[in-house]
């Protein structure tokens with residue numbers, strides 16, 4: 001190395017130091033000394049989001065298989081699509097937890113306690129859609145909070161949560177459109193039933 005080139009020398013020394021630290025902490029995987037977040041808290045928060053997603057998968061699956069009524073086929077298809085997307089969110093969260101040298105928690109024991117939302121089955125199509133909409137709205141709120149917490153300290157986890165959040169917003173929108181359509185038709189059916197009985 002040219003000793004007269006001080007700036008380059010300092011730069012190379014920095015690179016060497018970064019490489020040395022990377023080798024020294026190789027067991028840390030993707031977590032380097034530059035990682036600024038509180039890893040234990042991030043792992044706990046990501047595991048809670050994982051639990052939330054797993055509960056969402058179960059709820060959408062239950063709704064998919066039990067949807068009955070005039071719109072049941074279209075709504076059941078939508079439930080199945082959402083179940084698959086929630087599963088995708090769970091997979092990405094588990095992957096990130098492992099990258100951060102943590103353990104993704106798939107233990108069914110305590111799943112509901114770790115989740116941000118409870119598991120509600122719903123009796124009819126309107127109830128089911130309403131439960132799903134509420135669950136999506138809770139996910140949107142809690143994920144927004146997680147994104148604010150992560151800030152610039154863990155940009156990769158933040159970006160992951162932002163992607164998932166955008167998808168939950170689409171889910172909430174889908175559910176609110178469905179809810180409107182299905183409740184309007186249910187009302188119309190009740191009204192025409194009353195008219196038919198009154199006409200007799």
Ligand SMILES: [Fe+2]
Pocket residue numbers: 053056085086089164168
């Ligand atoms: Fe999700």
Ligand SMILES: [Fe+2]
Pocket residue numbers: 056082086136139167168171
């Ligand atoms: Fe969702």
